[in-house]
Amino acid sequence: MPLFSYCNINIIFLQINQYVFSAFSQTIRMSYxxxxxxxxxxxxxxxxxxxTGALTGFFGGGGGMLVVPVxxxxxxxxxxxxxxxxxxxILPISLVSAMVYMFHGGFNVNFGFYTMFGVIFGGIxxxxxxxxxxxxxxxxxxxxxxxxxxxxxxx
Amino acid sequence: xxxxxxxxxxxxxxIGGLGMGGGTLLIPLLTMLLGVNQYEAxxxxxxxxxxxxxxxxIIHRKNNLVKTDKIAxxxxxxxxxxxxxxxxxxxxxxxxxxxxxxxxxVLLGILLLIKSLFADNTDED
Numbered sequence: 001m002p003l004f005s006y007c008n009i010n011i012i013f014l015q016i017n018q019y020v021f022s023a024f025s026q027t028i029r030m031s032y033x034x035x036x037x038x039x040x041x042x043x044x045x046x047x048x049x050x051x052t053g054a055l056t057g058f059f060g061g062g063g064g065m066l067v068v069p070v071x072x073x074x075x076x077x078x079x080x081x082x083x084x085x086x087x088x089x090i091l092p093i094s095l096v097s098a099m100v101y102m103f104h105g106g107f108n109v110n111f112g113f114y115t116m117f118g119v120i121f122g123g124i125x126x127x128x129x130x131x132x133x134x135x136x137x138x139x140x141x142x143x144x145x146x147x148x149x150x151x152x153x154x155x
Numbered sequence: 156x157x158x159x160x161x162x163x164x165x166x167x168x169x170i171g172g173l174g175m176g177g178g179t180l181l182i183p184l185l186t187m188l189l190g191v192n193q194y195e196a197x198x199x200x201x202x203x204x205x206x207x208x209x210x211x212x213i214i215h216r217k218n219n220l221v222k223t224d225k226i227a228x229x230x231x232x233x234x235x236x237x238x239x240x241x242x243x244x245x246x247x248x249x250x251x252x253x254x255x256x257x258x259x260x261v262l263l264g265i266l267l268l269i270k271s272l273f274a275d276n277t278d279e280d
Contacts, residue, residue, distance in 0.1 A: 013255035045228035053233030057240030060197020084220035100241035106198030118164020126172015146264035153257025
């Protein structure tokens with residue numbers, strides 16, 4: 001495991017991103033379910049947890065994207081169970097992360113509550129819409145958008 | 156002015172509710188459209204997730220979809236790493252954090268894109 005160099009912030013985020021990429025690519029490769037009694041189960045869960053927490057803590061979200069393949073690949077849950085259980089996993093992590101962010105004065109009350117209520121309303125709407133539109137084209141457009149936005153932010 | 160933030164929240168919430176990468180699009184919406192500080196955008200994303208996930212969880216539990224066996228092995232290390240990384244994030248310069256987030260979005264987007272090309276249409280919530 002490479003050591004983090006606290007002397008250089010750029011190295012830190014590069015290393016984090018290398019971790020993210022390799023962790024993600026490994027979980028994508030886990031298209032076969034692991035045997036339930038395999039000795040790899042607990043170590044993989046722990047590593048998955050560490051990376052998920054790291055992503056959620058550092059980026060304020062996105063850990064959930066890693067948890068679902070971990071749950072399907074390591075704990076052999078089906079898609080619905082994995083998505084539902086992922087919420088149960090991410091909730092305490094978000095709580096702790098949120099407390100850390102608030103401790104550092106991250107929650108801005110000037111807009112925080114308005115955004116939060118918007119998100120709650122939108123989330124209910126989105127979940128209701130999900131049953132009507134689940135479309136590969138829509139997903140493709142969104143993920144392309146995500147990549148574009150990411151490039152915009154990164155350069 | 157507050158209406159803009161509510162609107163952005165709604166958009167972010169809908170995208171998250173559809174399962175397209177959760178709250179991760181909310182953050183750039185806030186930073187790019189409304190000029191919010193990266194760390195504060197991330198904070199609001201984390202906090203917004205909490206009430207929604209509680210509601211979703213109650214519903215999923217009723218449907219017996221939440222399988223809690225061994226999830227402590229995921230959660231406990233994650234609590235530690237998220238606390239550590241959350242603290243590190245507060246010390247990182249906001250432009251650096253923004254750039255790192257951008258790279259993260261690119262990687263995440265590529266992975267989700269590839270995954271969606273192989274998916275079938277049975278996803279939910």
